[in-house]
Amino acid sequence: MTRVLPVPETADGNFYSNIYTGQRPPSSWQCHMCTFRNHPLLDKCEECDMPRIFVVRSPDGITVRLMPGRRSKYINIIS
Numbered sequence: 780m781t782r783v784l785p786v787p788e789t790a791d792g793n794f795y796s797n798i799y800t801g802q803r804p805p806s807s808w809q810c811h812m813c814t815f816r817n818h819p820l821l822d823k824c825e826e827c828d829m830p831r832i833f834v835v836r837s838p839d840g841i842t843v844r845l846m847p848g849r850r851s852k853y854i855n856i857i858s
Contacts, residue, residue, distance in 0.1 A: 805820070806819060810824040810827060810829050811832050813829065815827070817831070831846070833846075
C-alpha cells in the first residue's frame, strides 16, 4: 500500500530559503590601493575610485591581472 504524506505549508512562504544549495554569496573585495573592503558588484573602489583588479594565477607560475577597461571589458596586465 502506498502512503502519501502531506507537505507542510509555511506561513511566511520561506520554505525554500533554508535549503542549502552549496552556493555562497559573493564576498567583498579589497582595494589594492587603499585596502578598503568593497561590495562584490562594484568595479571600482568606493573610497579612492581605483579600478578593481582581478588576479589569476596559473599552475605554471604565470600571473594575470585584469582591470575593467573603457573600450574592452578587461585590460590584460601580465607579470
